[in-house]
Amino acid sequence: MALRNCILSSARAIDSIFGAKVANFLQTRRLLYSCVLKVIQPAQVQVGSPRFLKEPSQVLTTGYSFSWRGLATETAERKDGQDLGKTNEEEPFIDVAWPNEAWSDITKEIFHQLNAGTENGNWKRHPGYLRTGERRLYSRNISEQGKGFEYAVFINKREQRATCVCQFGPYLEGPPSHVHGGAVATMLDALMGICVHHALEGYYLTANLNINYKNPVPLGSTAIFHAKVDRQEDRKGYLSAYVTSADGRTTLCDATSLFVKLSQEQMEKTKKYLPQDSHSDKVVKAEKSVV
Amino acid sequence: MALRNCILSSARAIDSIFGAKVANFLQTRRLLYSCVLKVIQPAQVQVGSPRFLKEPSQVLTTGYSFSWRGLATETAERKDGQDLGKTNEEEPFIDVAWPNEAWSDITKEIFHQLNAGTENGNWKRHPGYLRTGERRLYSRNISEQGKGFEYAVFINKREQRATCVCQFGPYLEGPPSHVHGGAVATMLDALMGICVHHALEGYYLTANLNINYKNPVPLGSTAIFHAKVDRQEDRKGYLSAYVTSADGRTTLCDATSLFVKLSQEQMEKTKKYLPQDSHSDKVVKAEKSVV
Incomplete structure (x- = not known):
C-alpha cells in the first residue's frame, strides 16, 4: 500500500x-x-x-x-458542410481526472477519499481524457484548468455503482452565481453513461433523463454525484442518481435515466464513427502501463 | 419593412x-x-x-x-475558496445571436426565416450575450466562433412560445461524432427558461427536466428547438418542448419541464446575486438604442 x-x-x-x-x-x-x-x-x-x-x-x-x-x-479546421464524422486515427488523449492547481482543498480531499477506496480493488478510477483535436468531449472541452468541469469518476463494477466528485468552474453559470441546470444535467448524463457502460455489457445511449432540481448549486462549489444501475430488462438499463453538496448535508438533485443498448445491427452502423484504436483500448493500455 | x-x-x-x-x-x-x-x-x-x-x-x-x-x-482570477458570487457592476455583454462566419448555410437560412417572423411584431429575437469576464453563461462560454453552441432564440410572448435554431459545434461531442446528451439538455433548459421568463411574470428556476432522446444528433448539424408553456398553476409553470432536424423531418428529442417562480422572500435573498444593472435592463437599453 x-x-x-x-x-x-x-x-x-x-x-x-x-x-x-x-x-x-x-x-x-x-x-x-x-x-x-x-x-x-x-x-x-x-x-x-x-x-x-x-x-x-x-x-x-x-x-x-x-x-x-x-x-x-495539424489540427483540423471546421468548414461549412464538412463531415465531422471522421476521426483522427491517432486521436490524442491526456488523462486529466487527477487533482490540479485549480482544485479547491475540499475537491482534493473528496478525491483522495474516493481514490483510497481503489486500494482494495472494489473501486476503480475512470480516466478522464482531454482531447486536443477538433472534436472534444463536451464535459472536457475547456482546456484551461478550473474554468469548466473539474471531475473524477470512480466505478464499482460489482455493485453497479459510480461516484463522481465535481467542481463547477465559473464558465458554467446559469442563474447569476449558480450552476446552469444544463451543466448539472451534463454531469448526470456523463456519470450514468459511464456507470451503465462499466456495469453492463455493450454500448449504451441515453433514451431518457429525468432530473429533479432540489437546490441551486453555487458557482465554484464542489458536489458529489452518485449513480447506480437499478435494473436491467433486455437491452434497457434503468439507473438512478443523486447529487449532494461537498459535506453531504444538502441534496442538490436527484435523477433517473433509461439507457438503451445498441443492437448488433445498430453497432454495425455505428462502427464507422468509432476510432480504429478505440477509447476503451486506450484506457486498458494506460492502466496496464502503470505497473 | x-x-x-x-x-x-x-x-x-x-x-x-x-x-x-x-x-x-x-x-x-x-x-x-x-x-x-x-x-x-x-x-x-x-x-x-x-x-x-x-x-x-x-x-x-x-x-x-x-x-x-x-x-x-481587469478580469478577476478565481482562487481557492474565493466567492464567485460577486459580480462586476458593469459586466460586459456582446449580442452574438446573429449569424457569423461559422454558421452553415442551413443554419443561416433557418435564422432568416425565423427573423422574418419578427417583422409583424408577433415574434421577437432574444439577444444572446457573450460575456468576457470570469463568469460565463454556460451555453455561451466558448468565445471561438463555431466550436460550441451557435444559436438564436425567438419568442412569441402572446402565444407563450419560443423557437431556437442551434448549430452544434465540434466541442459538444458525446458518443463518437454525435452531440452529448448534456449539450441537448442544456439547450432545452436554456430555451424553456427563456420561454417561461418572457411568457410569465417573475424569476423562474428549473425544478424538473424530463427528456426523451429519440434520435442521436450528428455533431456539426443544425437542429430546431420548439418550446411552449402548457399551463401555469400558482408559482409553477409547466412547459413542453421538442427538437427536430433542420429539415423538420426527424424528431430528435421531446421534453417536459417544471419551472418554479421565486417567492418574494426568495427574491429578496437572491438580490445579492443579481447585477445592479441587470441583464434585463441591458436588453431593454440595447433594443431601445436601435431605432
Whole structure:
C-alpha cells in the first residue's frame, strides 16, 4: 500500500511538470499529441518526441518516469458542410481526472477519499481524457484548468455503482452565481453513461433523463454525484442518481435515466464513427502501463 | 419593412467589423468592455473608447453607425475558496445571436426565416450575450466562433412560445461524432427558461427536466428547438418542448419541464446575486438604442 501510494504521489508530481511541458508545445506549435504514462525507472523523467524533437530532452526529478510520443498532426479546421464524422486515427488523449492547481482543498480531499477506496480493488478510477483535436468531449472541452468541469469518476463494477466528485468552474453559470441546470444535467448524463457502460455489457445511449432540481448549486462549489444501475430488462438499463453538496448535508438533485443498448445491427452502423484504436483500448493500455 | 431590413442587414455587416476590433482589444489588453449598439447616422461607423482610447477612431462603411464604450476593468482570477458570487457592476455583454462566419448555410437560412417572423411584431429575437469576464453563461462560454453552441432564440410572448435554431459545434461531442446528451439538455433548459421568463411574470428556476432522446444528433448539424408553456398553476409553470432536424423531418428529442417562480422572500435573498444593472435592463437599453 505504502509503495503504491508513493508511486501514485510521485506520478502526480511528475504529471504537473509533464502537463506544463505539453501545454507549451501546444501553445507554440499547435500540434496534436498522444501520451503514454509509463513507469520506467526511478529518478528520471524522459520528455521527448520522436517526430518533432530530434533528441528527446531529459528532466531529472525525484519520482518515476514518463515517456510520451508527439504527433506532428495539424489540427483540423471546421468548414461549412464538412463531415465531422471522421476521426483522427491517432486521436490524442491526456488523462486529466487527477487533482490540479485549480482544485479547491475540499475537491482534493473528496478525491483522495474516493481514490483510497481503489486500494482494495472494489473501486476503480475512470480516466478522464482531454482531447486536443477538433472534436472534444463536451464535459472536457475547456482546456484551461478550473474554468469548466473539474471531475473524477470512480466505478464499482460489482455493485453497479459510480461516484463522481465535481467542481463547477465559473464558465458554467446559469442563474447569476449558480450552476446552469444544463451543466448539472451534463454531469448526470456523463456519470450514468459511464456507470451503465462499466456495469453492463455493450454500448449504451441515453433514451431518457429525468432530473429533479432540489437546490441551486453555487458557482465554484464542489458536489458529489452518485449513480447506480437499478435494473436491467433486455437491452434497457434503468439507473438512478443523486447529487449532494461537498459535506453531504444538502441534496442538490436527484435523477433517473433509461439507457438503451445498441443492437448488433445498430453497432454495425455505428462502427464507422468509432476510432480504429478505440477509447476503451486506450484506457486498458494506460492502466496496464502503470505497473 | 424594406428600410428596416436594410438597416438590419447593414447592422450585421458592421457587427462583424466591430466584433473583430473588440476581439483584438481583448487579446492584446485582456480588458472587459461593454458595448452599446446605436444607429447614429448613415455611412459612418464610430469605433472608440472614452477610457482607453484618447481619440475615438472612425471607420467608414456603407451602413449605419455603432458606438461603444470600453471599460478598463481587469478580469478577476478565481482562487481557492474565493466567492464567485460577486459580480462586476458593469459586466460586459456582446449580442452574438446573429449569424457569423461559422454558421452553415442551413443554419443561416433557418435564422432568416425565423427573423422574418419578427417583422409583424408577433415574434421577437432574444439577444444572446457573450460575456468576457470570469463568469460565463454556460451555453455561451466558448468565445471561438463555431466550436460550441451557435444559436438564436425567438419568442412569441402572446402565444407563450419560443423557437431556437442551434448549430452544434465540434466541442459538444458525446458518443463518437454525435452531440452529448448534456449539450441537448442544456439547450432545452436554456430555451424553456427563456420561454417561461418572457411568457410569465417573475424569476423562474428549473425544478424538473424530463427528456426523451429519440434520435442521436450528428455533431456539426443544425437542429430546431420548439418550446411552449402548457399551463401555469400558482408559482409553477409547466412547459413542453421538442427538437427536430433542420429539415423538420426527424424528431430528435421531446421534453417536459417544471419551472418554479421565486417567492418574494426568495427574491429578496437572491438580490445579492443579481447585477445592479441587470441583464434585463441591458436588453431593454440595447433594443431601445436601435431605432
